[in-house]
Amino acid sequence: MKRLSLVGALLAALLLPLGGTPASATPAAARAEDATAKVWSGDGVLRGCRGHGYKYAVDVPAGDSWSLELFLVNRRGRTVSFGYELKGGDPKQGKGRFQFCADDLRPGRYRVKAELIWSHYSDEYHQWTKPRTIRLRKR
16 A cells, blocks of 8 residues: 555656646746837828838837838828838837838828737737828928
């Protein structure tokens, strides 16, 4: 009888570490809702080759990698200019500029779209921001 309980205790001692690690030792699972991005851009005037400005803010968990791709899209759905912000090179909030020349664009409505791409350990997430509609007019 003692021999059987000794074997059971030994087996339990050997298998216990395989049952799992404490919750504090495992990294927290990421969810797509853990990161957000916002983009602001107002109406503008088409002038020379100054382009058009935007503001952005990115909120991702500390230590995660991120990039923000911004698109200026015309009424036909064609991207006419884009911007790119990247962790390490750009702050989590700031200003950017779509680069284009006024002669290349028609006045009218455009949409500003942005895609946040962020990595949590080996998982990669993609999240689109709510598109903004702006009006670009000739001076």
